[in-house]
Amino acid sequence: MRLRSALLSLDRHWFGGVPATRLAAFRVLLAGFSLFYLGKRVRMFVKVARTDPKLFKPVGVATPLRKPLPVPVVKATIAATLAANVAFAAGYKHRATGPLYSGLLLWTLSYRNSWSMIYHSDNLLVFHALVLGFSPSADALSLDSRRRIPAGLRTSTRSLIAGDRPPDWRYGWPLQLINAVTAASYFLAGVAKVKGPLGWKWADGDSLRKQVAVDGLRKELLGNEGAAPLAYRLYDRVGLLRVLAAGSLAVELLAPVMFPSRRLSKLWAIGALGMHWGILGIMRIKFRYQLSGIAFAPYFDLDRPVAGLIQLARHIKR
Amino acid sequence: MRPVAGKGVPGRARRASRGKRRGATLDPGRASARLLSFVMVTCVLAPLRHNWGKRPVDGFPLSYYPMFSAKREATAKVTYLVGLDGRGDRIKIPYSCAGSGGLNQVRRQIRRAVRRGHSEELCARVAREVRRRKGFKEVVTLQVVTGTYHLDDYFSGRNRQPLKEKLHASVPVEPGRARPGTGAAPTLPSGSAP
Numbered sequence: 001m002r003l004r005s006a007l008l009s010l011d012r013h014w015f016g017g018v019p020a021t022r023l024a025a026f027r028v029l030l031a032g033f034s035l036f037y038l039g040k041r042v043r044m045f046v047k048v049a050r051t052d053p054k055l056f057k058p059v060g061v062a063t064p065l066r067k068p069l070p071v072p073v074v075k076a077t078i079a080a081t082l083a084a085n086v087a088f089a090a091g092y093k094h095r096a097t098g099p100l101y102s103g104l105l106l107w108t109l110s111y112r113n114s115w116s117m118i119y120h121s122d123n124l125l126v127f128h129a130l131v132l133g134f135s136p137s138a139d140a141l142s143l144d145s146r147r148r149i150p151a152g153l154r155t156s157t158r159s160l161i162a163g164d165r166p167p168d169w170r171y172g173w174p175l176q177l178i179n180a181v182t183a184a185s186y187f188l189a190g191v192a193k194v195k196g197p198l199g200w201k202w203a204d205g206d207s208l209r210k211q212v213a214v215d216g217l218r219k220e221l222l223g224n225e226g227a228a229p230l231a232y233r234l235y236d237r238v239g240l241l242r243v244l245a246a247g248s249l250a251v252e253l254l255a256p257v258m259f260p261s262r263r264l265s266k267l268w269a270i271g272a273l274g275m276h277w278g279i280l281g282i283m284r285i286k287f288r289y290q291l292s293g294i295a296f297a298p299y300f301d302l303d304r305p306v307a308g309l310i311q312l313a314r315h316i317k318r
Numbered sequence: 319m320r321p322v323a324g325k326g327v328p329g330r331a332r333r334a335s336r337g338k339r340r341g342a343t344l345d346p347g348r349a350s351a352r353l354l355s356f357v358m359v360t361c362v363l364a365p366l367r368h369n370w371g372k373r374p375v376d377g378f379p380l381s382y383y384p385m386f387s388a389k390r391e392a393t394a395k396v397t398y399l400v401g402l403d404g405r406g407d408r409i410k411i412p413y414s415c416a417g418s419g420g421l422n423q424v425r426r427q428i429r430r431a432v433r434r435g436h437s438e439e440l441c442a443r444v445a446r447e448v449r450r451r452k453g454f455k456e457v458v459t460l461q462v463v464t465g466t467y468h469l470d471d472y473f474s475g476r477n478r479q480p481l482k483e484k485l486h487a488s489v490p491v492e493p494g495r496a497r498p499g500t501g502a503a504p505t506l507p508s509g510s511a512p
Binding site: 011014015044047048050051055059060063106108109113115116117118120123124126127130131134169171173176177181184187188189191192193195196197198202207210211213214216217218219221222223224231232235236237239258316 | 323347348351352354355358362363365366369370373376377378379380381383384386387388389390391392394396398399408412413414418419420421422423424426427430432462465466467469472473474475
């Protein structure tokens, strides 16, 4: 009986109604980030595709490939991903371009990660894009929603948000799924640490110190910039490193526990964002999607700033 | 007869609300959303099993996120590139001279090339790239080495020199052997992977 009531409560949480603009605002943020992220790396992706074929170790959806694709095919795939990304950002023919974009992004990033090293900073971006691509995330703030408005009204700022649709569960569950996937990913990272060779000792400070030191040494010997100055400053402060290690382990392992509560999950999102900025400061490791805050944006009411911006636009227009 | 307070009408209301809830639960749209959500969260959590496996395999985007979970010792080994000038002084050679895709990707590729016995080939290729690049004019010799460093000594500043260093390959950076005008990315030698 208790399980049933817990499931019903989760169901109510999962299908809570939210405005279409909340989901759409996240689509715009993610699409903007992805366009910037991919656009800046086109040359690098092409260079990686020219690496020695013997270093090709396909992962994810690229696994069926026996050998690397010809470079022109890679270039064409990247171009198609960027084009679909633009359509997805604009919310143009979303029923087709949403799944197309998320599928192409999954393919492009799987292929990019198929050369001996998996960059774990790309995983969340792909998961979130998949959910957005297959959900009605272009029912507002999109060209699709604008087309549904009579021609004479299309110049108004109101036309951008397409008729202020009332809160609906159809816009709520994709955001809940995105947040659940985020929480699950952090939980996995936490479990890998405590199930690894160090066990709970991972949180004793010394192991984090060594992780930071090994990473810093590699950067000193092979990188352009070297280790972060904070890596040197914190090296002898095991007590502080213990706090940081325990804190990051708590952020990772407690992610699913926080998830059902709106308030706690917001606090968690702020904690996770802080953790990534800490990692950047100490290790110079850039989880760009997370550092931008966009990965954690679905925990917040994104429709509010959108409404504020629209009000401001109306005010300026007057 | 007057309905008993708290029973008759509220009971009906409760039944109606339960019926409405059941209707929402059975809504086909919600049912597919529920199924999709369940499948996706299960897929994301599926790599958890690798933590109990003998030979865990990481994937993308379904990963068990093994980063930073390895046990580190007091010393660390790194395989890297070293340039030497005419006086024998060392010049740092960044990973980008050996390949594209980020420091850790190239570092792994270098290590793999050395393990597979392709150090000479790697060294020659990087030497050509170094010769082509601006800012490395003084480099006359290029080496591929594996250094063992004591982390405490290195980060406390007591001793930044390696405890030991193994030389895998050393080649002269000859001006005549440079490939002029090739804008192509330097790639690691063929046969450097399993």
